[in-house]
Amino acid sequence: MDDDRPIFLQIAELIENSIIDGSLVEEAQVPSTNELAAFHRINPATAAKGVNQLVSEGTLYKRRGIGMFVAEGARARLRERRRERFTEQYVEPLLAEARKLGIGHDELMKMIDSSGAVVGRDLG
Amino acid sequence: MTAVATAHGLTKRFGDVTALDDVSFELAEHTIYGLLGRNGAGKTTLMQILTGQAFASSGKVSVFDAPPVENPAVLSKVCFVRESQRYPHVYTVRHVFRTARRLFANWDDTFAHSLAADFQLPAGRLVRRLSRGMLSALGVTVGLAARAPLTFFDEPYLGLDPAARQLFYDRLLADYAEHPRTVVLSTHLIDEVSDLVERVLLLDRGRLLLDEDADDLRGRAVAATGRAEAVDGFAAGRTELHRERLSGLIRATVLDGLGPHAKALAQTLNVELEPLSLQQLVVRLTVPPTTTAPADREAAR
Structure with missing residues (x-):
């Protein structure tokens, strides 16, 4: 776990990532808080806090006595939210570093295009 | 929050030395605490007072709603594991387990023997013939298998190697998940326990400097x-x-x-x-x- 952010947020994000990349499909059961705690070697209360945040946001829902499940439409909603944050999280730091190194607009675009040749297929 | 122990204005003086200086806090049920601080900060003194082994100079302590000193009803729910624990000369590991069974209401003998096997602790060995690492292993085994509602580990792993410490953390987490209780871990190996503890108590020269959720301290x-x-x-x-x-x-x-x-x-x-x-x-x-x-x-x- 990183040092800069609360662990419960990192747990929530790990589950979100699994939903976005499709390893946890909608209506699939997510690991219990005790399983998450044991796997990540963290306090169960902290793991529960991360899971509960996803429940309150509607990403997961609880089936009494059975466990937590991925809600319908969760993947689309998460993708939408991540896209909204993409500029701030990835584009702005990229531009700041480019500015520092004196990389101009055209050169940066060329770099993106040539790396994009590989990534582009996945991105469709 | 249900408190299992509370301290109000706790002060302990040894002559001119103030070991604890007006310390107040609560220990909640079903929570793992990290009790942190430098040597001499007052950690052991605090745990001794909470387990009825020492008196406060002033202030008030209550454990399970009662004063802990010479109170068997309280002390049967409290386990204090310390590095300097002494055992009778003739005791084997098995004797220690047998005594623990009488002392702790929730003692689990099967769990104790499975932990002993994990730590490669020979049940028939005389305690005085155990190496330092094995003595530490015996301490954490008793502390875990006692399943006391309030368990203190005072630097329990001085003799444990990194693999054995990891084993202790893993067993602690797994058993805590099944049998929630209040655990106070006093340690200098902060990096190793920072993800395990839910709340941090930091003592510095007898004063309580921090009493906060570990997660809130990340990136502080x-x-x-x-x-x-x-x-x-x-x-x-x-x-x-x-x-x-x-x-x-x-x-x-x-x-x-x-x-x-x-x-x-x-x-x-x-x-x-x-x-x-x-x-x-x-x-x-x-x-x-x-x-x-x-x-x-x-x-x-």
Whole structure:
């Protein structure tokens, strides 16, 4: 776990990532808080806090006595939210570093295009 | 929050020395605490008072709603594992388990023997013939298998190697998940337990410096590195814990430097931010600021 952010947020994000990349499909059961705690070697209360945040946001829902499940439409909603944050999280730091190194607009675009040749297929 | 133990204005003096100075807090049920602080900060004294092994000079302590001293009803729910634990000369590991079974209402003999096997602790061996590592293993085995509603581990792993410590953490987490209870871990190996503990109590020279959720302390302090004017600009208005320099570069450790506003400011000023781990934060909070780094002496000349 990183040092800069609360662990419960990192747990929530790990589950979100699994939903976005499709390893946890909608209506699939997510690991219990005790399983998450044991796997990540963290306090169960902290793991529960991360899971509960996803429940309150509607990403997961609880089936009494059975466990937590991925809600319908969760993947689309998460993708939408991540896209909204993409500029701030990835584009702005990229531009700041480019500015520092004196990389101009055209050169940066060329770099993106040539790396994009590989990534582009996945991105469709 | 249901409190299993409370301390109000707890003070303990040994002659001129104030080991605990007006300490107040509550221990909640079903919570793992990290009790942190330097040697001599008062950790062991605090645990001795909470387990009825010492009296406070002033202040009030209650454990399961009663004073713990010579109170069998309270003490059967409390387990205190300490490195300096003495056992009768003729005791084997098995004798220790048998005694523990009588002392602790929730003792689980099967679990004790499975832990002993994990730690490769021979049940028939005389305790006085155990190596330091095995003695530590015996302590944590008793502490875990007792399943006491309030369990204190006072530096239980001085003799344990890293693999055995990992085993202890894993067994603790797994058993705590099945049988929630209040655990107080006193340790200097902060990095190892920082993800395990839910709440942190930090003692410094007898005072309670922190009583907070471990998760809230993550990123509480940040090391900001950059050119002098930039770092000064970033540190202005924040509490500075530490500062070091290397030629034109300055690294200042400040509190509350990781919010979105702080991050934007750091980016504008070209200051690199690095969050402090819990261990680094505790070091910064408990090292007296009088020590001057060699680089600072250089600069002062």
